[in-house]
Amino acid sequence: MTDHVDGVLDQWAHERPDLDVSPMAVAGRVSRVARLFAAETARTFSAHGLDHASFDVLATLRRAGPPYALSPTALTRSSMVTSGAISQRLDRLEARGLVVRRPRPTDGRGTDVALTDEGRALVDRALPDHLATQERLLAALSGEQRGELAALLRELLVSLE
Amino acid sequence: MTDHVDGVLDQWAHERPDLDVSPMAVAGRVSRVARLFAAETARTFSAHGLDHASFDVLATLRRAGPPYALSPTALTRSSMVTSGAISQRLDRLEARGLVVRRPRPTDGRGTDVALTDEGRALVDRALPDHLATQERLLAALSGEQRGELAALLRELLVSLE
DNA sequence: AAAGATTGAGTATTCAATCTTA
DNA sequence: TAAGATTGAATACTCAATCTTT
Numbered sequence: 001m002t003d004h005v006d007g008v009l010d011q012w013a014h015e016r017p018d019l020d021v022s023p024m025a026v027a028g029r030v031s032r033v034a035r036l037f038a039a040e041t042a043r044t045f046s047a048h049g050l051d052h053a054s055f056d057v058l059a060t061l062r063r064a065g066p067p068y069a070l071s072p073t074a075l076t077r078s079s080m081v082t083s084g085a086i087s088q089r090l091d092r093l094e095a096r097g098l099v100v101r102r103p104r105p106t107d108g109r110g111t112d113v114a115l116t117d118e119g120r121a122l123v124d125r126a127l128p129d130h131l132a133t134q135e136r137l138l139a140a141l142s143g144e145q146r147g148e149l150a151a152l153l154r155e156l157l158v159s160l161e
Numbered sequence: 162m163t164d165h166v167d168g169v170l171d172q173w174a175h176e177r178p179d180l181d182v183s184p185m186a187v188a189g190r191v192s193r194v195a196r197l198f199a200a201e202t203a204r205t206f207s208a209h210g211l212d213h214a215s216f217d218v219l220a221t222l223r224r225a226g227p228p229y230a231l232s233p234t235a236l237t238r239s240s241m242v243t244s245g246a247i248s249q250r251l252d253r254l255e256a257r258g259l260v261v262r263r264p265r266p267t268d269g270r271g272t273d274v275a276l277t278d279e280g281r282a283l284v285d286r287a288l289p290d291h292l293a294t295q296e297r298l299l300a301a302l303s304g305e306q307r308g309e310l311a312a313l314l315r316e317l318l319v320s321l322e
Numbered sequence: 323a324a325a326g327a328t329t330g331a332g333t334a335t336t337c338a339a340t341c342t343t344a
Numbered sequence: 345t346a347a348g349a350t351t352g353a354a355t356a357c358t359c360a361a362t363c364t365t366t
Binding site: 001006008011012015016019020022023024026029030031037038062063078080128131134135139140141146148149150154156157159160 | 162163167169172175176177180181182183184185186187188190191193195196197198199202223224226239241285288289292295296298299300301302306310311313314315316317318319320
Binding site: 084085 | 334335336337338342343344
């Protein structure tokens with residue numbers, strides 16, 4: 001059985017036999033899997049009136065634990081987008097009443113972003129569905145294979161982060 | 162050694178001990194690795210006056226072999242973006258003289274998109290640097306580990322594609 | 323009616339500049 | 345000066361509608 005990347009590697013082997021394209025066997029597949037996962041999980045988020053960007057912020061606040069509040073800077077560091085993107089995500093979430101922004105008492109420069117009750121309820125509803133979708137996407141791999149895959153990706157991430 | 166995802170899993174285990182968040186161990190890492198790879202390879206592309214979108218189109222035409230020509234539909238299928246996005250990528254590449262669009266002789270509806278000599282020269286220059294960047298990003302993994310990782314990702318892709 | 327390709331409106335991002343407070 | 349956060353211009357995408365040819 002072959003996937004799209006096998007075809008790409010074959011083409012390069014034929015057209016540029018002088019080059020070692022083996023890094024693509026990993027890099028190309030990581031990129032494709034990530035995109036396919038994102039497309040599929042987007043459908044689940046959509047069923048809850050969310051998208052990946054919104055869920056990402058709500059989930060980061062939720063898993064931080066009570067009082068479910070973080071600064072925009074902390075949200076930016078946890079995410080993989082710029083501070084400007086976080087500001088705009090917060091605008092949208094606040095307009096929907098899912099988060100509130102409040103000036104931080106101890107530092108006039110700072111802001112606390114907190115989940116509202118509605119925001120917390122929404123992310124708690126969406127999370128089980130999201131996990132079920134991820135589980136379904138991974139169904140082709142056994143528990144042992146998932147463990148191996150996670151371990152290899154962690155080693156890679158440790159070297160990159 | 163732990164990565165960002167270990168921290169996320171710990172947080173969820175504390176806040177939602179009722180849920181099995183283990184799918185995130187794979188899905189979260191795939192997403193993060195893909196984003197980090199994309200950010201780093203973008204720097205290489207930029208050094209050649211390219212970005213990921215442009216390189217993707219040029220490389221697809223290049224590895225197709227002589228005469229380095231495909232239809233927009235074929236380019237769309239090979240990519241992971243919509244036909245509208247491909248149209249716009251081709252506008253940009255054509256404006257720079259890296260590809261040319263010509264009506265297909267055998268079917269008035271069709272278009273052939275072909276690399277120009279300049280387009281081919283550019284992708285052939287950028288490709289070795291791109292591979293070197295990917296190689297560097299994977300440096301933490303042995304050859305054997307890369308093989309295992311690629312095999313697991315391929316199995317996943319076969320189930321998803 | 324369908325296939326191939328493009329268009330334009332709407333959206334979420336990045337980047338650099340800006341504003342406020344420490 | 346620096347830190348925290350936001351703003352607005354520029355960019356590349358998606359989605360749905362459209363145009364042309366078969």
